Amino acid sequence: MTEGEKIIRINIEEEMKSAYIDYSMSVIVSRALPDVRDGMKPVHRRVLYGMSELGLAANKGYKKSARIVGEVLGKFHPHGDSSVYFAMVRMAQEWSLRYPLVDGQGNFGSVDGDSPAAMRYTEARLNKLAEEMLIDIDKNTVDFQLNFDDTIKEPTVLPTRIPNLLVNGASGIAVGMATNMPPHNLKDTIDATIAYIENNDIEIEDLISIVKAPDFPTGGTIYGYQGVKDAFNTGKGRIVIRAKSDIETESNGREKIVITEIPYMVNKAELIIKIADLVNEKKLDGISNINDESDRNGMRIVIDLKRDAIANVVLNHLFKYSALQTSFGVNNIALVKGRPQLLNLKQMLExxxxxxxxxxxxxxxxxxxxxxxxxxxxxxxxxxxxxxxxxxxxxxxxxxxxxxxxxxxxxxxxxxxxxxxxxxxxxxxxxxxxxxxxxxxxxxxxxxxxxxxxxxxxxxxxxxxxxxxxxxxxxxxGDDRRTDIVYSSEEFNPEDFYADDEMIITISHLGYMKRTPLAEFKTQHRGGVGSKGSTTREEDFIEYIYPASMHNTMLFFTKKGKCFWLKVYEIPEGTKNSKGRAIQNLLNIDPDDQVKAFIRVKKLNDEDYVNENYIIMGTKKGIVKKSLLKDYSRPRVNGVNAITIKENDELLQARLTNGQTEILMASRSGRAIRFNESQVRCIGRTGAGVRGITLASEHDEVVGMISVKDIESEDVLVVSEKGFGKRSKTEDYRVTNRGGKGVKTMKITDKTGELITIKNVTDDNDLMIINRSGIAIRLSVSDMRVTGRATQGVRLINLSKKQDEIASVAKVTSEVELEEEQLTEGAEIPENDVDTDNSTETTNE
CATH class of the missing domain: 1.10.268.10 (Topoisomerase, domain 3)
Structure with missing residues (x-):
């Protein structure tokens, strides 16, 4: 140690704390956060002031960007030249700023993410709007401070005439905090400012009605309004932005989706690559090609669809999986008198x-x-x-x-x-x-x-x-808004694109699903051979069929006890002979899971409806569970747990009830039990349920569960795997307590095979039966006479192959008995042709 020097001992913890606080405040105040008054960070303010000092007015000639960067670096901003240049470039990009402040000449990048040319090639000058931010700066309107080397002075803020923080927004990451402010329309913002000047006590709600919502430079659609209101009221909110799209039909009948505007800050080139990757990875189905046809007249991304694809379904999947839908997390933090503060709309205007x-x-x-x-x-x-x-x-x-x-x-x-x-x-x-x-x-x-x-x-x-x-x-x-607003997600209603036609939904054993117009199926007499119902692979067969109308919501229940939602129009349409679309492309179902039951409901947002109806579920091991429909009224992309399934069991059935029905459960061994729904108490979604029927043996299992509302008019129909069926009065099944072994419902023999399903039917019903080989038949229940509970029944369908068996049975309502020769392909189907019962009866092969 040299003479005169001495060592000062300090606490390293205190020194690091002090140094970090100094660094943090420097970043917060002098770099990352905008000033609430002019909406500028120091680098942007210095760029505009430096250009003003160079005399680069909007009506003067351009100067090389390198000259501007040199001026700003040498006088005001002693940091990297790229930080200054890219700050200036962003202020010149019309897709980055709602109202650009720099008039650039040359390559300033593109919405595809292309980098701007080097600063020695580009030129710039101030935009006219930027002059409004600098006007009167020479009239002692703002404070000046010494620059980094105390040689010249620079403004601490600009005397802006425009509320730039709201108009152009800002984003930045400081230490321990960040800001992310969306841009807004200049006309609307100034109207709101004037409204505040005229009445300082104006409510935020009144200001919101003037400003409406953010207005992004790339347009798009704000989808849902709650996030906007949260941002304006509290300074924080999540705003969902969707691309603007049109559905065009080509001369050959194929549809294509045309994207004309994309969400703010989305890279167009990366977006297209991402969509192509999703198609290649089979996460998106129905897309055959994608092209970027954008030119100087505007953006145009064309997505060609496959022939059987539904444009709205594909578009919804694009919104879900790609950047065609993004969210903007609003965080209105700005410097107020040198201190960071979270601001609502009124505070920013104030x-x-x-x-x-x-x-x-x-x-x-x-x-x-x-x-x-x-x-x-x-x-x-x-x-x-x-x-x-x-x-x-x-x-x-x-x-x-x-x-x-x-x-x-x-x-x-x-x-x-x-x-x-x-x-x-x-x-x-x-x-x-x-x-x-x-x-x-x-x-x-x-x-x-x-x-x-x-x-x-x-x-x-x-x-x-x-x-x-x-x-x-x-x-x-001032100019018009570019970003549209959908105030509620319900306003975007794809149901408007579909007639409320009656459909038959079919799901195969390997998980292929489609909807087919009911008119494609013919009515035949009992004992007919049937017609070819679906083309499937040899190892596949149609397992479930279900009637529904296009505007219904379908609740899907899987054997693992999960519940999923899907609108009927989102299910791909197919002919009677097509195999349909893989269900994994429509629902997020686990690979080892399988849909077992369906419930059709009209409106899940009706409070009275969801609180007055129940879902009764039954499992293969005889467990029954009852829950309010309300518990399943909030759709989620990944589904929800509907019932806790125990080991070696699986969900078999789900029915919609009003709380007053009679429940019947039937087992493969030919026994059935009847008890009142009131014996099953209502429990939450995650409950496991209670015992509904005691099975005859370890190998026995439940094949179906029905809920009977009108005992007088509804009969019980059971079908065996060899094509035999029997119709009995509901009263033949005496009421017992739940959990018993039940009574015999059909005489089981080698000729009939074991029981595979149980239905509640009336004379107005038709039965639709499909066997494993894909043969389908539709016959009237009125052709079947009512017999005793313990009889063998009659043959419903002739199986052409000895090893063939019934795969699926469903019922539809037919008010008029139609002869086969009277019902032709495409004939008009009577109104109410689909069963008014809102839930399925699935079969168990």
């Missing part, structure tokens, strides 16, 4: 108006000072013109200018400033015309001084000036 008021006061004071200085000089010049001969004599008699000033001051009681002006006066000002001009100028100045003093004395007058200047800016630069 801070801007306060800043404009300060600017107007300082500008007025500056102009008043200048006017009074000029008036003071004019007073001296007028005195001199009134006594011109004596003034000339005094000046000529003096040996030096200083002596002349002294003599004038003593003679006419002038100030030094006035005496200097007289001495420096030109000879032409001695003419009579010039003397008149002096008096006229003096009179005008006195009027101006009186007006400026009135402004300084009258707050209302100052506020009117602020309003007038805002209206002037609005008239010059």
């Amino acid at each position: 801070c801007f108006v306060e800043h404009r008021h300060d600017v107007v006061v300082r500008r007025t004071q500056y102009e008043l000072d200048q006017a009074e200085k000029r008036a003071h000089i004019l007073e001296g010049l007028i005195i001199a013109s009134d006594n011109i001969d004596e003034v000339i004599k005094i000046i000529r008699a003096a040996q030096t200018p200083d002596e002349a000033r002294e003599n004038l001051i003593n003679r006419f009681e002038l100030t030094d400033i006035q005496a200097r002006a007289i001495v420096e006066m030109r000879l032409r000002q001695l003419t009579g015309l010039e003397q008149d001009k002096l008096r006229a100028e003096y009179d005008e100045l006195m009027k101006e001084i009186a007006h400026l003093k009135e402004i300084l004395a009258n707050v209302e007058l100052r506020m009117n000036i602020i309003k007038d200047e805002l209206i002037e800016v609005q008239a010059k630069y």
Whole structure:
């Protein structure tokens, strides 16, 4: 250690804490967060001020970007040149800023994410709107501070005439905090500012009705309004943005989706690549090709669809999996008097108006000072013109200018400033015309001084000036909104694109699903051979069939006890002979899971409806569970747990009830139990349920569960795997307590095979039966006579192959008995042809 030096011991923890706090505050105040007054971070403010100092007005020529960057680096911003250049580039990009502040010439990048050209190739100047942010900066309207080397001064804020923080937004990551503000429409923002000026007590709700929502430079659609209201009210919110799209139909009948606007800050090239990857990975189905046809006239991304694809279903999947739908997390943190603060809409307007008021006061004071200085000089010049001969004599008699000033001051009681002006006066000002001009100028100045003093004395007058200047800016630069608003997600209603036609939904054993118009199926007599119902692979067969209308919501229940939702129109349409679409492409079902039951409901958002109806579920091991429909009324993409399934069991059935029905459960061994629904108490979604029927053996299992509302009119129909069926009165099944073994429901023999399903039917019902080989038949229940509970039943369908078995049975309502020759392909189906019962009866192979 050299002489005179000494070691100071300090606590390293305290030193690091102090150093980090200093660093944090530097980042927060001097780099990452915008000032609430002008909406600028230091680098952007310095770029605009530097360009102004270079004389790069909107009506002047361009200068090389490298020259501008050098000016800003050398005088104000001693950081990397790229940070300055890219800040300037962003202010010139029309897809980055709602209202660009820099007029760039050359390659300034693209919405595809292309980098701008090097700064030595591009040129720039100020935009007209930027001049509105710098106007009056030379009139002492804002404070100046010394730059980094204390050689020149720079403004601490710009005297902006536009509420730039709201208009162009801001984003930045500081230490321990971040800001993310969306841009807004200039017209709307100025209207809201004026409304605040006129009434400082205006409610945020009233301001929201004026500003409406953010307005992004790339357009798009704001989907849902709650996030917007949260952001305006609290300063934080999540705004969902969707691309704008149209569905076009080509001459060959194929549809294509055309994207014309994408969400804010989305890279178009990366978006297209992502969609292509999703198609290749089989996460998106129905897309055959994607092209970028964008040109100088606008954006156009064309997505060609496969022939059987439904445009709205594909579009919804694109919204779900790609950046065609993004969210903007609003976090309105800005510097207020040097401190970071979370701001709502009213607070931002209040801070801007306060800043404009300060600017107007300082500008007025500056102009008043200048006017009074000029008036003071004019007073001296007028005195001199009134006594011109004596003034000339005094000046000529003096040996030096200083002596002349002294003599004038003593003679006419002038100030030094006035005496200097007289001495420096030109000879032409001695003419009579010039003397008149002096008096006229003096009179005008006195009027101006009186007006400026009135402004300084009258707050209302100052506020009117602020309003007038805002209206002037609005008239010059205001434009229409680019971003549409869908105030509620229900407003985007794809049901409008589909007629509420009756459909038959079929699901195969391997999980292929489709919807087919009911008119494609013919009515036949009992015992017919049937018609070809579906083309499947050899190892596949149709397992479930179910009637529904296009606008219904389908609840899907899987054997693992999960519940999923799907609108019927979202299910791909197919002919009677097509195999359909893999269900994994429509629902997020686990690979080892399988749909077992379906429930059709009309409106899940009707509070009375969901609170007055129940879902009864049954499992293969005889467990029964009852829950409110309300528990399943909030659709989620990944589904919800509907019932807790125990080991070696699986969900078999789900029925919609009103709480007063009779429940019947049937087992493979041919036994059935009947008990009232009231014996099963209502429990939550995650409950496991209670025992409904005791099975005859370990190998026995439940094959179906029905809920009977009208005992008088509804009969019980059971079907065996060899094609035998039997119709019995519901009253034949005596009411017992749940959990018993039940009574015999069908005489099971080798000829009939074991029981596979149980239905509740009336004479108005038709049965639709499909066997494993894909043969389908539709027959009337009225053709079947009512027999005793323990009989064998009658043959419903002739199985053409010895090893063939019934795969699926469903019922539809037929008010008119149609002969086979009367019902042709495409014939009109009677109204109410689909069963009014809202739930399925699935079969168990």
